Amino acid sequence: MKVSICGIPHEVIDVDYIESDNGRCVGQITYEECIIKMRKGMNSNYYRQTLIHEMTHGILAMIGRNDLTSDEVFVQSLALAISQSFDIKEVIEVLEEVKENV
Numbered sequence: 001m002k003v004s005i006c007g008i009p010h011e012v013i014d015v016d017y018i019e020s021d022n023g024r025c026v027g028q029i030t031y032e033e034c035i036i037k038m039r040k041g042m043n044s045n046y047y048r049q050t051l052i053h054e055m056t057h058g059i060l061a062m063i064g065r066n067d068l069t070s071d072e073v074f075v076q077s078l079a080l081a082i083s084q085s086f087d088i089k090e091v092i093e094v095l096e097e098v099k100e101n102v
């Protein structure tokens with residue numbers, strides 16, 4: 001699966017394990033390689049939230065706010081705000097409707 005972060009395609013890869021300090025990491029973005037690793041076994045809601053969290057890291061890096069990418073509380077707050085404000089399926093349906101009306 002691929003997701004777009006500020007127009008740049010990122011590969012999403014499901015993996016068994018993600019190396020981290022506490023061993024509890026469920027998602028990880030590698031900015032230079034444009035890869036998001038997601039740990040297998042998450043339920044769909046948790047997976048979605050984790051993916052949006054990693055994409056938020058990517059967005060902040062893309063807009064040049066590297067100072068904020070390591071602030072996990074800020075990233076998670078923004079990710080929650082985004083995920084609670086936009087239903088991706090809803091947005092796609094609205095876009096389809098707009099296309100049909102043009």
Ligand SMILES: [Zn+2]
Pocket residue numbers: 053057072075
């Ligand atoms: Zn994070």
